[in-house]
Each structure stands twice: as structure tokens, then as C-alpha cells.
Amino acid sequence: MPPLLEPDPGLGQVVITRFECGTLPKLVAMLILHRRVKRSVRRNARGLIGVRTVVDRRRRTMLSISLWQDLDSVYSMGNVPDHVAAARVPGSLGVGTASGVFCFVGDWRRVMFHSPSTPRSPLHPLPSRTIGKED
Numbered sequence: 001m002p003p004l005l006e007p008d009p010g011l012g013q014v015v016i017t018r019f020e021c022g023t024l025p026k027l028v029a030m031l032i033l034h035r036r037v038k039r040s041v042r043r044n045a046r047g048l049i050g051v052r053t054v055v056d057r058r059r060r061t062m063l064s065i066s067l068w069q070d071l072d073s074v075y076s077m078g079n080v081p082d083h084v085a086a087a088r089v090p091g092s093l094g095v096g097t098a099s100g101v102f103c104f105v106g107d108w109r110r111v112m113f114h115s116p117s118t119p120r121s122p123l124h125p126l127p128s129r130t131i132g133k134e135d
Contacts, residue, residue, distance in 0.1 A: 004106070004114060009071035011104040012049075012123030019062040020096040027060045030095060033086055034064060040082035047073020049123055067123055074101060 021027040038051055047069035054063040068074050077083050090097050109115035120126065
């Protein structure tokens with residue numbers, strides 16, 4: 001039987017970065033910085049599908065969640081000068097950070113139910129289908 005989880009960096013990446021700000025002014029500063037950098041990344045990085053920010057004001061914490069076409073796309077962030085410069089700001093403000101890159105590991109039917117389903121990443125367009133054709 002093939003392995004249940006099959007990491008494939010070419011089928012999409014999710015990057016999650018946590019910012020623990022501690023105070024409301026630091027959280028606001030990080031949100032403003034993130035908004036500015038997000039625009040620059042959209043213009044200059046390749047393979048970005050989308051990015052969302054989740055804020056927990058009570059805990060003064062922010063999560064940045066970005067979706068990428070493949071691992072090479074994530075590396076293109078190094079070519080965005082605003083992002084490179086902004087990466088130094090949290091430490092200088094005393095904001096704690098943690099970040100992780102999560103790789104596509106298989107179709108949900110395979111992961112959950114050991115189905116022999118072909119891997120189809122939701123971060124890539126689905127194969128074209130004709131109307132009425134069954135999956």
C-alpha cells in the first residue's frame with residue numbers, strides 16, 4: 001500500500017506566522033506594517049494565491065496566513081525588499097514571532113480514509129471537466 005501522507009512541495013504551501021505583540025500599540029503597528037508589506041508582496045512575489053490576517057485583540061496576537069502555489073514561490077519573498085526590511089521590525093519592537101511552512105501532503109480522502117484518490121491540491125486549479133461528467 002502506498003504511504004498515506006505524501007509531501008509534495010510543488011502542490012502548494014501554506015505559511016503561517018504568529019506575532020505575539022503584548023500591547024495594543026504594538027499590535028496596531030504590526031497590522032499597519034503587515035498591510036503595507038502585503039501590498040508589496042502581491043506586486044513583487046510570484047505564486048502568491050492569497051493572504052489573510054487573523055487578529056486576537058484580547059491576546060494582542062496576530063496570525064498571517066498565506067497560500068502559495070509551490071515552494072519556489074515562497075522563496076520569492078526574498079526578492080521583495082519591503083518584506084526583507086519588515087522582517088527585522090518585530091524583534092526591534094519586542095514582538096515574539098514563530099513561523100511555519102506547511103506542505104500539501106495528499107487529497108483529503110486519502111489522508112482521512114486511505115482512499116486511492118489522485119492528489120489534487122486546492123491551491124491549484126482543478127482539471128477541466130465536462131458538464132455532467134462524474135468525479
